[in-house]
Amino acid sequence: MLDGATVLYGSATELRATLDYDFSEEKKLSYKSLSMDEIIHHLAVFISRLWQIHVFGEGNTRTTAVFFIKYLRTLDFDVTNDIFAENAWYFRNSLVRANYNDLKNGIHETTEFLELFLRNLLLNENHPLHNRTLHISGTFKAPEKVNIENEKANIENEKANIESEKVNIQNLFSAKTASHVCKLLEEFGFQTIFGRSDVQEILDLKPTRSTALLKEMAEKGFVESVIGRGKGKYRFVQHKG
Numbered sequence: 001m002l003d004g005a006t007v008l009y010g011s012a013t014e015l016r017a018t019l020d021y022d023f024s025e026e027k028k029l030s031y032k033s034l035s036m037d038e039i040i041h042h043l044a045v046f047i048s049r050l051w052q053i054h055v056f057g058e059g060n061t062r063t064t065a066v067f068f069i070k071y072l073r074t075l076d077f078d079v080t081n082d083i084f085a086e087n088a089w090y091f092r093n094s095l096v097r098a099n100y101n102d103l104k105n106g107i108h109e110t111t112e113f114l115e116l117f118l119r120n121l122l123l124n125e126n127h128p129l130h131n132r133t134l135h136i137s138g139t140f141k142a143p144e145k146v147n148i149e150n151e152k153a154n155i156e157n158e159k160a161n162i163e164s165e166k167v168n169i170q171n172l173f174s175a176k177t178a179s180h181v182c183k184l185l186e187e188f189g190f191q192t193i194f195g196r197s198d199v200q201e202i203l204d205l206k207p208t209r210s211t212a213l214l215k216e217m218a219e220k221g222f223v224e225s226v227i228g229r230g231k232g233k234y235r236f237v238q239h240k241g
Contacts, residue, residue, distance in 0.1 A: 010053035018053050022046070031075070040118045043072075044111035048098035061092045061201060072122070083121050089187050090129040091117055092201060097134050131192065162186060165238060172220055180205075180213060181222065185236055195232045 010018050026046055031039055051064045065084045072079045084091055094113035101109050113134055116127040162185055169185070170178045180203050187202055188194050199210040214234060217223045223234040 010055075015053060015055055019050075019055065022049055022053070036123070040115050040122065041111060044098065044114040044118055048095050048111060048114060051095045052099045058200070059204075061088075061095065062204075064095075065091065077122055079121055083117070087117065087129045089202065090131055090134070093131055093134045161238060162189065165236075169222065173216070177213065177216065181217060188236060190236045190238065193226050193233050193235050195234065 029042070031042075034042065047064065047068050050067075051061065054060050056063050065081075065088075069079055069081060069084070090113075094111075094117055097109070098111045098114050099109055101107065117129060119125040120127055120129070165185060166182050169181045172178075173181055184194075184199065184202060188198075196207065196210045196214060199205060199213060200207060203210070203213075205213070214223065214232075218225065218234065222236065224237050226233040226235050
């Protein structure tokens with residue numbers, strides 16, 4: 001999504017100070033005079049800043065999501081984990097885009113994607129949440145209305161290819177490993193580039209198990225190494241066997 005770049009996270013020596021500051025600022029805020037659009041924008045900024053502090057080395061996004069659900073409930077929003085579970089990768093990537101700048105190339109941090117997620121969560125709106133639209137290149141932005149039918153056809157073809165690939169996966173891996181590989185394929189498709197940390201985030205695996213899984217997938221020809229996007233980056237390829 002960032003073409004091999006990364007977000008700058010909070011300093012380990014300043015975790016408590018930055019947390020204390022963000023929480024104190026939130027306590028001072030009165031939601032009374034804010035419109036719903038303003039509330040959603042504020043919540044997006046608040047949770048994205050909290051995530052960027054990166055208090056937890058592993059499971060930071062999951063912990064942030066759990067805290068956010070509980071906090072929203074204290075504000076009398078009736079929220080559940082469903083949207084987070086169904087759109088875990090989009091939620092994580094929208095937090096990334098809310099904290100990433102590349103001013104030389106005209107890329108600025110934005111909460112627009114996170115706000116779409118929150119509008120679906122809090123207002124029961126139905127905005128499409130496609131990971132490809134978060135790519136910094138802008139190449140994969142949602143098509144204009146005249147291309148909707150073509151986009152639907154592409155999506156259906158992609159789904160058909162994924163379902164076909166699952167048969168190969170289930171034939172060549174153990175049942176548990178096949179389940180992991182299928183879940184990753186559903187999440188990433190054949191275009192998204194990913195690495196070990198992404199596997200850990202999606203499957204909740206330890207680093208050593210994630211590395212072993214990627215190695216096995218590569219050895220059996222289900223993923224290929226991607227050069228020029230940082231160390232240890234992969235992409236799914238359609239199995240021809």
